[in-house]
Amino acid sequence: MNDQSDNEIRPDGLAAKVFAIVGQIPRGRVTTYGDIARALGDPRGARQVGWAIAGSPAGLDLPFHRVVNREGFLSGGWAFGHPEIMKERLLAEGVPFIDEFTVDIKRCRWVPGDGSSAADEVDDLEQISLFDPSVEKSRPLEDSAIPLDDDESFVELAPGEKVRNRRTRG
Numbered sequence: 668m669n670d671q672s673d674n675e676i677r678p679d680g681l682a683a684k685v686f687a688i689v690g691q692i693p694r695g696r697v698t699t700y701g702d703i704a705r706a707l708g709d710p711r712g713a714r715q716v717g718w719a720i721a722g723s724p725a726g727l728d729l730p731f732h733r734v735v736n737r738e739g740f741l742s743g744g745w746a747f748g749h750p751e752i753m754k755e756r757l758l759a760e761g762v763p764f765i766d767e768f769t770v771d772i773k774r775c776r777w778v779p780g781d782g783s784s785a786a787d788e789v790d791d792l793e794q795i796s797l798f799d800p801s802v803e804k805s806r807p808l809e810d811s812a813i814p815l816d817d818d819e820s821f822v823e824l825a826p827g828e829k830v831r832n833r834r835t836r837g
Contacts (some may be wrong), residue, residue: 689703689731695761696777697739698733700734723790744768
């Protein structure tokens with residue numbers, strides 16, 4: 668089993684590769700943890716993708732709300748404070764839902780590497796440049812990420828599945 672320390676933020680690390688793919692997800696579309704893992708050459712690495720996303724630095728402005736589980740469930744919703752926040756962001760982009768916290772994955776799935784480009788990819792390049800020095804920054808970062816509560820030591824990724832909140836202070 669991989670330790671979360673394997674996901675350190677560095678240009679050649681797993682997290683940087685995950686962040687680069689997340690930055691390409693088109694507005695109004697979603698992808699799965701497994702789709703990202705397959706694009707990185709590890710078809711069984713969905714959990715590691717989730718760990719990389721859960722351990723992302725505060726203030727990183729990437730569309731993490733566009734990553735769902737294989738059934739379309741907003742399994743990472745608690746990272747935003749509540750799944751309702753993730754749902755509101757997706758609804759604002761026109762993502763269809765089949766029930767309260769499950770997107771219609773058949774209608775809005777984006778598979779990394781399928782040739783489609785993201786409309787907001789230019790904005791996301793700035794965030795990717797934090798991890799890839801070959802990408803130039805065009806403007807200063809804006810802190811628009813929703814921070815986790817500092818008093819929570821775990822973040823629920825899916826019902827009954829928890830990951831340590833590495834952003835906890837103290």
